[in-house]
Amino acid sequence: MEFENVEAVRQRLEEADYICSPEAATVVFLAEATGKPVLVEGPAGVGKTELAKAVAKCLGRELIRLQCYEGLDEAKALYEWEYAKQLLYTQMVKDKLSEIISGAGSLSEAVDRIANQEDAFFSERFIQPRPLLAALTSLKPVVLLIDEVDKSDPEFEAFLLEILSDFQVSIPELGTKKAVHIPFVVLTSNNYRDMSDALKRRCIHLYLDYPDRDLERRIVQLKLPGIGQRLGDQLVDSVRAIRDLDLKKKPCISETLDWARSLVVLQVEELSPAVVEETLSVLVKYRSDSGKVRENIKKVADKAGLTWTASS
Amino acid sequence: MDRLIIRFATCARAAGLMVSQAEVMDTLTHLALVDVTDPQAFHRVLRANFAKSRRDQPRFDHLFHLFFHEFREDAGLSKDLLAPEAARLARELAKEFPDDPAFKAALDFMAGDPLAFLEKLRALETDGDRPAMAMGGNLGQVARRLEMMLAAGKVKDGLLRRLGENPDNLPWQTRRELEEHFLSRLDAARRLISGEDRPLEAGAEARSAYEKRLGEIGERSFVSLTPKEVAEMREVIDQLVRKLKDLASLRYSRQKRGVLDVKKTLRKSGRYLGVPMELVRRNKPPKKGKIVTLCDVSGSVWSAARFMLNMLYSLQECFTRVRSYVFVAGLAEVTGIFEDNEISRAIDKVLAEAELEYGAPTDYGATFRQFSRNHMEVLNKKTTLIIIGDGRSNYLNPELRLLEEMREKCRRVIWLNPEAKGFWYSGDSEMRAFETRVNEVRPCQNLNQLTDFIQDLIL
Ligand SMILES: Nc1ncnc2c1ncn2[C@@H]1O[C@H](COP(=O)(O)OP(=O)(O)O)[C@@H](O)[C@H]1O
Ligand SMILES: [Mg+2]
Numbered sequence: 126m127e128f129e130n131v132e133a134v135r136q137r138l139e140e141a142d143y144i145c146s147p148e149a150a151t152v153v154f155l156a157e158a159t160g161k162p163v164l165v166e167g168p169a170g171v172g173k174t175e176l177a178k179a180v181a182k183c184l185g186r187e188l189i190r191l192q193c194y195e196g197l198d199e200a201k202a203l204y205e206w207e208y209a210k211q212l213l214y215t216q217m218v219k220d221k222l223s224e225i226i227s228g229a230g231s232l233s234e235a236v237d238r239i240a241n242q243e244d245a246f247f248s249e250r251f252i253q254p255r256p257l258l259a260a261l262t263s264l265k266p267v268v269l270l271i272d273e274v275d276k277s278d279p280e281f282e283a284f285l286l287e288i289l290s291d292f293q294v295s296i297p298e299l300g301t302k303k304a305v306h307i308p309f310v311v312l313t314s315n316n317y318r319d320m321s322d323a324l325k326r327r328c329i330h331l332y333l334d335y336p337d338r339d340l341e342r343r344i345v346q347l348k349l350p351g352i353g354q355r356l357g358d359q360l361v362d363s364v365r366a367i368r369d370l371d372l373k374k375k376p377c378i379s380e381t382l383d384w385a386r387s388l389v390v391l392q393v394e395e396l397s398p399a400v401v402e403e404t405l406s407v408l409v410k411y412r413s414d415s416g417k418v419r420e421n422i423k424k425v426a427d428k429a430g431l432t433w434t435a436s437s
Numbered sequence: 438m439d440r441l442i443i444r445f446a447t448c449a450r451a452a453g454l455m456v457s458q459a460e461v462m463d464t465l466t467h468l469a470l471v472d473v474t475d476p477q478a479f480h481r482v483l484r485a486n487f488a489k490s491r492r493d494q495p496r497f498d499h500l501f502h503l504f505f506h507e508f509r510e511d512a513g514l515s516k517d518l519l520a521p522e523a524a525r526l527a528r529e530l531a532k533e534f535p536d537d538p539a540f541k542a543a544l545d546f547m548a549g550d551p552l553a554f555l556e557k558l559r560a561l562e563t564d565g566d567r568p569a570m571a572m573g574g575n576l577g578q579v580a581r582r583l584e585m586m587l588a589a590g591k592v593k594d595g596l597l598r599r600l601g602e603n604p605d606n607l608p609w610q611t612r613r614e615l616e617e618h619f620l621s622r623l624d625a626a627r628r629l630i631s632g633e634d635r636p637l638e639a640g641a642e643a644r645s646a647y648e649k650r651l652g653e654i655g656e657r658s659f660v661s662l663t664p665k666e667v668a669e670m671r672e673v674i675d676q677l678v679r680k681l682k683d684l685a686s687l688r689y690s691r692q693k694r695g696v697l698d699v700k701k702t703l704r705k706s707g708r709y710l711g712v713p714m715e716l717v718r719r720n721k722p723p724k725k726g727k728i729v730t731l732c733d734v735s736g737s738v739w740s741a742a743r744f745m746l747n748m749l750y751s752l753q754e755c756f757t758r759v760r761s762y763v764f765v766a767g768l769a770e771v772t773g774i775f776e777d778n779e780i781s782r783a784i785d786k787v788l789a790e791a792e793l794e795y796g797a798p799t800d801y802g803a804t805f806r807q808f809s810r811n812h813m814e815v816l817n818k819k820t821t822l823i824i825i826g827d828g829r830s831n832y833l834n835p836e837l838r839l840l841e842e843m844r845e846k847c848r849r850v851i852w853l854n855p856e857a858k859g860f861w862y863s864g865d866s867e868m869r870a871f872e873t874r875v876n877e878v879r880p881c882q883n884l885n886q887l888t889d890f891i892q893d894l895i896l
Contacts, residue, residue: 131471131478151481155467166491279683316491318679325489326459329467332491 126158127184143172143179144343152331153180162289162310164274164325167333169315170377174272176333177311181268184309189263190270191256193277199284203294204258207251214251247298257288258302266306275314279321286324335368336378344378349385359396359429360385364408366428370421372414384408398426398433438473439465442483445504449487451556452500460486522607523548523615530595539588547592547622554626557585589626593619651677655885659740659855670884671781674744677888678751685755685895726819726848728759728894731808733826734788735765735799741855741881742825743784748891750780755895760815763787764804766797770812799829801867802836809839816846821894825853825881828861828868835867840874850874853881853890 128134134157135150145153153176156163165173181188191202215222225242229235254262260269271285288294292304312328314320336344342361345352352360361381368375376384384407393400402419409415418425426433442464449456464486471478480501488497527548534540539557546554596619600612607615651673654666662670728749732742746761753759760772769791775783788795816822822843844850852875854861854868861868872878881887 147477148481148485151471151478152485155470155482155485158470159463159466161463164489318683319490322455325455326457328489329463329485330489331485332494 128154128157130154137183138176138179139347141179141183142347143175143183144340144347145176145179146333146336146340149176149331149333152329156329157309159329160307162312162328163331164320164328165311165313165331165333166316168335168375168377170379171333171335172378173313173333174270177268177270177272177313180309180311181270184266184268186309187263187265187267188270189256189260189267189308190272192272193274193281195276195278197277197281199281200255202255202257202281202284204255204296205253206247207253211251243298249299252296252299258294260308261288261292261294261302261304263308264305267308269308269310271310271312273315274312275317275320282321282324286321286327289324289327335375338362338365341365341378341381345381345385348382349389352385352389353394356388356394356396357385359431360388362429363396363401363425363431366425367408367418369428370417370425372409372417373411374409374414376408380408380410396429396431398422398431401425401431438468442468445483445501446487448504448555449497449500452496454487454493454497454500455489456487522611523618526596526599526615530592530599533595534591537588539584540591543585543588543592543626546589546626547596547619554585586627589623593623651884655888656883658857658882659744659884660737662740670744671747673884674747674751677884678748681752681888681892681895682755684892685752726821727757727815727817729815729820729822729847730759730761731768731804731822731824731826732761732763733765733799733801733824734763734791734793735795738825738827738855739788741853741887743787744884745823745825745853745881745887745891746775746784746787747780748887750775750783752891752895757819762808762812763791763793764807765793765795766800766803767793768804768807768812769793798831798833799826800833801826801828801830801871802834802839805836805839805843809842813843813846816843818848820847822847822850823853824850824875825855827854827856828852828866828871830865830867832865835870837870837874840871844874844876849876851876851890852878853887854878855881857882 128137131147131150131154134154135145135147138145138150138153152163155161165176167173177190178188222239222242225238226235229238252258256269260267274282274285277285289310292307293301295301312324335341338361341364342357345357345361349357364376364381364384384404387404387407388396388400391404393404402422405415405418409418425431442461446456446461446464464483467482467486468479471482473479483501484494484497488494527544531541531544538553542553542557597616600607600615600619654670654673657666730746730749732738732746734742742763749756749759749761759775760770761775762768762770762772771783771787771791774786774790777783778786840850852871856866858880860866868878879886879890881890
């Protein structure tokens with residue numbers, strides 16, 4: 126067990142620049158202690174990927190990342206043969222090859238003879254490990270991030286499930302490879318589609334939502350230590366009020382941080398409704414959403430406690 | 438602790454959460470690692486193991502609250518001393534109605550064990566989803582709700598009566614507390630039965646919004662849809678298609694990675710100086726062959742045909758190729774429109790762009806003549822030919838011989854008829870003749886029928 130208790134997780138993640146909720150700390154703690162994968166769900170930009178990075182950082186482990194997308198297949202995730210290298214070797218052993226096929230009565234006999242040599246062509250030497258194999262065969266324990274797993278195809282998900290159940294893969298040409306260490310696995314999902322029950326059963330579940338006020342405030346403080354107390358509060362409250370509107374895409378933590386950075390650069394010391402409107406484009410990405418915020422600026426200002434006369 | 442968690446798991450399952458043995462074991466392992474006297478930590482561990490998607494969380498929280506707070510053996514009783522008292526009363530009362538399961542469930546509920554009661558409710562609610570069988574079919578449900586309501590009332594009366602029987606056995610404060618406790622429990626039961634408080638449904642809303650819509654719209658006849666419902670139908674179809682795709686690909690998902698086909702690989706490598714540039718594996722998932730559709734777009738048939746095309750093209754990757762033709766009195770190929778446009782736009786374009794004489798009377802015979810003259814080569818033994826139409830050919834020559842020839846050329850011909858079955862063989866319909874010349878005839882009046890068909894097609 127790498128962590129002493131839940132509190133230790135919280136502390137060490139914080140030292141790795143990640144502020145986490147008690148839920149997140151609990152789940153990370155349990156997953157680490159029992160070697161179970163974590164399935165992190167939540168809207169975009171709430172720190173799912175960052176959590177995996179922070180876990181790797183605080184454990185001093187390498188982070189191996191597999192970014193999922195539609196059409197991702199086993200070859201790209203597990204290993205590929207190094208054709209160039211195979212080509213080079215075949216060229217170099219050309220003479221040997223012609224020796225093998227010399228005297229073959231027919232083309233198919235020649236092919237069969239070469240086929241008998243397949244071990245030489247498809248050996249470990251020519252394998253290029255991709256993230257999954259790399260994570261399994263790493264001599265040091267690693268953190269394996271399977272990012273945005275909901276974007277992969279169900280077929281790939283079924284394959285992942287096999288790996289996460291056995292922590293071994295069978296490479297038809299080479300036999301079975303077993304994990305040296307069970308990696309700490311984090312799967313993230315934006316809920317584009319539902320993951321299968323079997324995969325969920327393998328994992329311990331964490332839902333990351335938009336952070337509560339205190340958490341977001343602390344993240345802002347962590348990333349921008351120079352920000353003024355008052356501006357920080359107003360900023361977080363405004364973001365929260367804007368999130369309450371019915372938007373196409375609600376601002377996420379990274380957008381809060383972008384906004385905070387621009388306000389600091391602009392040397393704003395206090396937020397006013399006017400400043401919110403002027404700098405809105407950093408926070409809200411769709412035009413229809415900005416429109417909605419402008420329409421509701423009074424409501425936002427009230428909720429966030431902004432005063433109309435404040436100078437910017 | 439183990440027993441408690443196992444009972445909670447049974448409850449959670451009764452409420453429709455997916456909780457397997459694996460989750461129960463994990464939970465027990467996890468609980469040993471945290472401080473279980475911290476109620477929040479306890480809740481977090483259970484939630485991480487019992488509610489494995491966002492959608493399930495509200496339902497889980499509600500159930501958790503019911504189970505560990507409201508209905509806890511000792512909850513609501515100010516002193517733990519009262520719990521045995523309540524249990525004793527319940528035990529005695531149980532003897533009075535030994536063979537009444539509803540009464541027993543209600544009694545357990547009042548005394549602190551909600552499991553049987555919740556399960557009965559659940560049965561009630563799932564029954565409620567079934568369409569009413571015959572006239573007044575819903576009466577059964579109402580009657581059973583009433584039965585449970587009566588049982589709860591009977592339990593309360595019984596308990597209060599027993600409480601009043603021997604006033605000297607218990608101090609009056611205790612009696613009053615017990616009475617209050619039972620009354621509040623009864624109230625909870627009532628809320629549950631009447632549906633004001635629906636723990637089994639909290640959070641299920643998001644999940645079933647689509648299922649509910651499917652239920653509402655699935656049996657509606659295509660012809661009767663309003664424009665708004667057409668748009669809604671498209672959304673439902675999108676989700677259906679996603680599910681079907683998942684099904685199809687899971688089905689083909691190879692249990693084991695396809696084994697390298699060394700011979701084929703080396704054969705192919707001939708082109709690259711003997712270097713295996715392209716690996717060939719065995720066990721590629723089979724494609725489901727070619728699809729050719731012939732759609733009658735006259736009148737009411739189009740309303741069904743458009744949804745079929747929508748689904749077929751959304752599932753294109755399940756087939757080697759989909760080619761489509763539309764017809765009234767003549768034929769036009771519209772494959773290109775579908776290949777160059779996003780589906781719903783393509784569907785809108787079909788009627789505008791296909792060069793057809795819409796005014797002309799529908800003529801199946803002429804359509805078959807044109808098809809066999811110009812397009813026969815698209816049919817081969819891997820082709821499924823789907824014809825969608827009402828078979829009303831205005832008493833013109835139906836050219837049955839040509840239809841037979843087409844059937845001989847391809848793997849099978851399936852005829853989808855969007856008309857209500859009662860009209861199939863009347864008037865100028867040639868269904869009776871067509872029926873004997875194709876491999877299969879299916880009704881296709883609504884989304885459920887269409888979905889069944891498409892599912893059979895891809896799986
Ligand atoms: N709890 C947190 N502590 C510190 N920074 C955070 C936290 N959550 C999110 N962030 C910031 O937000 C950014 C976006 O998070 P990310 O992990 O990419 O989101 P997701 O993967 O959920 O879409 C990160 O780069 C990080 O700077
Ligand atoms: Mg991410």
